[in-house]
Amino acid sequence: DAGVTQSPTHLIKTRGQQVTLRCSPKSGHDTVSWYQQALGQGPQFIFQYYEEEERQRGNFPDRFSGHQFPNYSSELNVNALLLGDSALYLCASSSRGVSYEQYFGPGTRLTVT
Amino acid sequence: GEDVEQSLFLSVREGDSSVINCTYTDSSSTYLYWYKQEPGAGLQLLTYIFSNMDMKQDQRLTVLLNKKDKHLSLRIADTQTGDSAIYFCAESNTDKLIFGTGTRLQVFP
Numbered sequence: 493d494a495g496v497t498q499s500p501t502h503l504i505k506t507r508g509q510q511v512t513l514r515c516s517p518k519s520g521h522d523t524v525s526w527y528q529q530a531l532g533q534g535p536q537f538i539f540q541y542y543e544e545e546e547r548q549r550g551n552f553p554d555r556f557s558g559h560q561f562p563n564y565s566s567e568l569n570v571n572a573l574l575l576g577d578s579a580l581y582l583c584a585s586s587s588r589g590v591s592y593e594q595y596f597g598p599g600t601r602l603t604v605t
Numbered sequence: 606g607e608d609v610e611q612s613l614f615l616s617v618r619e620g621d622s623s624v625i626n627c628t629y630t631d632s633s634s635t636y637l638y639w640y641k642q643e644p645g646a647g648l649q650l651l652t653y654i655f656s657n658m659d660m661k662q663d664q665r666l667t668v669l670l671n672k673k674d675k676h677l678s679l680r681i682a683d684t685q686t687g688d689s690a691i692y693f694c695a696e697s698n699t700d701k702l703i704f705g706t707g708t709r710l711q712v713f714p
Contacts, residue, residue, distance in 0.1 A: 496647075525701065534609070534704030535648070536695055548701055582647055584702075591700045592636045596648040 496558050496585050496597035504603045505573050513568045513600045517585030524566040525594060526558060529580040542588060553561060570602075578604045607631045609705035611694055616711045623681040625708045627694030630675060634696040637670060639679045642691045642707070651679070651692075686712050 497516045505511050517524050523542045527535035537550035541560035555571045562586075570577055580601050584594040608630045617623045629637070635656050640648040654661045654668045654677075661668045667680040681688055691707040 523700070525680075527702075532706075534695075534706050535702070537701040537703070540700055548699060550701065586700070592697065593650065594652065594702060595650060596640075598647040 496583055496595055498581075498597040500600060501598070502601045502603075504605060507526050507573055507575060508567065509573050510571045511573060511602060513570075513581050513602070514565065515567045515568070515583030515585075515597060516587050517583075518595050519570075520603050521585035521587050521595075522564050523586045523588055523591060524560060524564065525586070526566070526568045527582040527584065527596075528552070529582055529599070531579070535582055535600045538568070540545060553600055573604045607696070608705045609694055609696055609703055611678075611692075611705040611708045613706070614709050614711070616713065617684050619684060619686060619714050621684055623679075623684045623688070623710055623712075625679045625681075625694075625710065627646050627677040627679075627705055628675055629677065629694070629696045629703075631696055631698060631703070632675065633698045635698045636696070637668075637677050638693075638695040638702065639666075639668065640695060640704075642693065644690075648693065651703040681710075684710075684712050687713070688712055695714050703708075 525540040526538040529535040539549040544560045558565045580599040582599045583597045586594045638653040639651045665682045694705045695702040
């Protein structure tokens, strides 16, 4: 039973560029949440997707957007990258009926230069 | 507002018990969690407790919740070198998790 997978593992981008990160949820899960973890900090909630719609959003600007596909996988897009966007981006999946159990993927390390 | 606080660092000898503490501010928290993060890795869900419980035990892990004081603790019995990691406390009352800044546990021989 595959857990949560994310791609790519590492990514280096330049300021002003755009990036897309991908997440496949754990088998049987239908809800995907994205978190940003800056170095030395705890993860911060970006947004959550269920039934292909954004259901909740944290305190992140509109440069951060996402999408969920019919197979429940999800993408996180960040436009106009800033140096401060450098972080570990974590995806978590859960089942709507058991939403209190969130399982995390290994993350994508984004470095903006 | 929502805030979760943890001490930054804990050092214990192998075989001893570790106790990691956490305080939170949201009195409407429904679930409280402990996650473990090893270097360069994602978060591993260790355990969670529903807010109407005051204790939960799972093998070497014991979670204590004092809802009146909004205090959560994680006790690891017989701590091993493989337990060295960062431990995050988190709370939720909706589907989003609010995390603390993490406690780095170092286990020495």
